[in-house]
Amino acid sequence: MSVLVILEQRGGKWNRMSFETMAAAGKIAKEMGAEIEAAVVGADVQALAEDASRYEAQKVYAVAHPLLAEYTPDGMTAALEQLIRAVRPQLVLFPHSYQVRDYAPKLATRFGKALASDAIDVRVADGQVRFTRQLFQGKLNAEVQAAGEPQFASVQAGAFRAAQPGAGAHTVETFTPNLEPSQIRSQPEEPFRETQRAVDLSAAETIVSVGRGIKDKDSMPVVEALAEVLGAELAASRPICDNGWLPMERQVGSSGQTVSPKVYFAVGISGAIQHLVGMKGSKTVVAINKDESAPIFEMADYGVVGDLFEVVPALVEEIKKAKA
């Protein structure tokens, strides 16, 4: 088995998920014996490729071209298509980042293949690589198998602990794809941040986070009371901020803030992966949800299965007593 790991960088900095993907490749190597190679793509990626050569991959391709200075789906797809045709890996592994979402399905389609996206595990069974993917926002897990080669799969954020570099360095090889300006149809502008964040939740010790279980804006005082009695910061899942019930800057998750408080109360939050990546560094997680099968309970140290409109006010009373 030969595995090609696509590492991701932006502006010369690694996306941490790159080395989680390397770890997934390492698991396959351990289970069935596999050669691992890696690639990093950009205008000038020599230094990054050197850095990556300290990891498990036997060879790292520095895929470089001036037209790859800024990410575009056309440029990335064309460059990686050429690399894959030259190197002929049996499996291509990506981190399931926003960038990978944008081009990997297109790339796999070039090979007439499907991408096993957002895999939370890989294992070898009957000599075949199988991927575990979540269904229904994490309520069920499906094991999937891809037909033919090369296979394509992307690995969910946090599903594997990032690989660590070894002592020595492996080979770095430059790969220069053939690219023409006319192949790149879209014009990206500079990435930007909306406004300076007035609230920094990353320093908060206690967070009360509210999800769609709260039903409507008028019910927000229910969780506000809990935050108040705990001296906690209030945060939310995405739909709450989308609805404008709390400002955007209080959103926790992959497109919001990453927090790691001593205690995180998830109230009426189902626990979709895009939320979990933002709060899984919390020391203690308390989940309150009426659905026992909600994925948030897989993360929680303490879980209350019940109606938040009954549980939260009762909790506020008990905390007041405990503090008195």
Place this chain on the structure above:
Amino acid sequence: MAVGAYWKKKRMKTIVCVKQVPARDSTVRLSSDKKWLDETDVTFEMNEPDAYALEEALQLRDKAGGEVVVLSVGPPRVTSTIREALAKGADRAIHIDSGSEPPLDASGTAQLIAAALKTESPELVLTGLQSDDAGYGQTGVILAEYLGFCHATIVMEVSIGEGSVRVKRELEDGWFQHVTMPLPAVLTIQSGIKKLRYATLMGIKKAKTKEVRTIPASDLKIERNGGLTITSVNAPQRNKQTQLFTGPARDVAKQLVEKLKFEARVI
């Protein structure tokens, strides 16, 4: 970008792909073959980001004129979701009827949609960024590749120019980026970009008279190889030791506060 006389002359056609998925709060039970869920007792609804894709399309039409066509692939039950989209204001619909066949993976679905769109030549195709049930997050991107269109994913804002479109994309960690691309294009829409409208009584009435073209999936003759096969479906394992409390609110609140005070020591 101004939407001037250009779109007055050229009728902009937007296709919106909507998927019908189990309602968010459904209890999911495995089917007897353990390959999908048991659909009896499940209520269905429009996939959430698809509702936002539809809203975006309707607002673009309200500004620039033209036509909004909803498209859905699925068994006959999906016509209820199609009717909902028509009631909200879509002009007509295409239903690719997959009969009693099991759902296809994202590339199979995209192939069907691409085949059905051959005779449509739209300027814009909008999809949701991800389906709540299968969660591939891929159908729009694959569709763009089959159609030879440009695409952008995780789109938060759309502004139409003359023969081009400029979008605001969401990146990780609160970053955004504007991207401009020529039309025709496929955009995958993120939830929350606009406020959703409700269907009016008038809309519901009108929807009954709007055209729904049904195409049997088997008529589209797509070739399937290199797809994904689901080998099994299971309930996830808990990896943390979760202490679960159930019962009357007052009792669980007491127990929880004990734990938080003496075990986790956070109160």
